[in-house]
Amino acid sequence: xxxxxxxxxxxxxxxxxxxxxxxxxxxxxxxxxxxxxxxxxxxxxxxxxxxxxxxxxxxxxxxxxxxxxxxxxxxxxxxxxxxxxxxxxxxxxxxxxxxxxxxxxxxx
Amino acid sequence: xxxxxxxxxxxxxxxxxxxxxxxxxxxxxxxxxxxxxxxxxxxxxxxxxxxxxxxxxxxxxxxxxxxxxxxxxxxxxxxxxxxxxxxxxxxxxxxxxxxxxxxxxxxxxxxxxxxxxxxxxxxxxxxxxxxxxxxxxxxxxx
Numbered sequence: 520x521x522x523x524x525x526x527x528x529x530x531x532x533x534x535x536x537x538x539x540x541x542x543x544x545x546x547x548x549x550x551x552x553x554x555x556x557x558x559x560x561x562x563x564x565x566x567x568x569x570x571x572x573x574x575x576x577x578x579x580x581x582x583x584x585x586x587x588x589x590x591x592x593x594x595x596x597x598x599x600x601x602x603x604x605x606x607x608x609x610x611x612x613x614x615x616x617x618x619x620x621x622x623x624x625x626x627x
Numbered sequence: 628x629x630x631x632x633x634x635x636x637x638x639x640x641x642x643x644x645x646x647x648x649x650x651x652x653x654x655x656x657x658x659x660x661x662x663x664x665x666x667x668x669x670x671x672x673x674x675x676x677x678x679x680x681x682x683x684x685x686x687x688x689x690x691x692x693x694x695x696x697x698x699x700x701x702x703x704x705x706x707x708x709x710x711x712x713x714x715x716x717x718x719x720x721x722x723x724x725x726x727x728x729x730x731x732x733x734x735x736x737x738x739x740x741x742x743x744x745x746x747x748x749x750x751x752x753x754x755x756x757x758x759x760x761x762x763x764x765x766x767x768x769x
Contacts, residue, residue: 521650522651523761523763531753533758534752534753534755534759535757535759535761536748536752536757536759536761538742538760538762539764540764540765541764541766541768541769542767542768543768546737548737548769549737551769552737560747562735563734569730569732572730572732573722573729573730575722575764576717577716577766578717580716581767588766588767589716589719589764589766590764591763591764592762593761594759594760595729595748595761596758596759597748597749597756597757597758598748599728599744600727600728600729601724601727601728601729602759604722604723604725606719606722608714609709609710609713609714611648611654611657611709612656612713613654615651615655619761622761623759623761
């Protein structure tokens with residue numbers, strides 16, 4: 520996330536809008552992003568409806584056995600078609616900003 | 628030396644989750660933490676050998692072994708949670724694949740403003756139509 524923020528202007532320069540999604544309520548996310556200085560869009564999916572729609576639900580994996588999303592990154596073209604996706608095998612391993620920027624280069 | 632070794636193995640465990648997880652370079656493979664565990668093991672081995680070889684000079688025959696055993700447990704927990712625990716995820720076989728259309732949605736952003744996938748893809752970015760969008764799903768609980 521820190522990596523995305525550091526490269527955020529490069530994504531914007533590529534014409535790529537970045538949006539993060541988690542189950543956290545908007546207020547929690549607002550406090551978190553203010554504290555960290557993250558300025559890209561953060562979306563709240565507290566009931567994991569969109570997370571389910573994308574088949575990314577990791578049931579009971581959060582605190583107090585709450586559902587969370589498994590980490591995943593999607594690059595979409597303007598028609599909403601997936602051009603690149605990363606579904607990690609291990610949630611400690613995520614796509615690097617460099618990999619995502621490389622993917623961003625493929626949509627022109 | 629024995630206590631330093633033990634403290635270092637505790638630090639090696641905690642620092643991944645508090646510090647190193649924030650940087651892709653130290654997160655994707657926890658080499659910095661494995662290095663710290665290695666240093667901790669070195670201190671514990673040297674400290675224990677010293678205690679056994681020169682018991683009149685150095686203490687630690689019993690607590691040295693105990694601290695070393697605890698450190699091995701801590702290391703085991705760390706290795707298990709990173710290399711095994713992290714893989715325990717559902718298969719997500721129905722997640723949108725390359726070439727598929729990403730399902731549309733509307734969610735609220737951190738200012739409680741409704742944002743749809745369509746608006747992410749069509750609202751002008753620096754005065755021009757966006758060339759795409761990067762959706763990043765997080766486990767959250769910040």
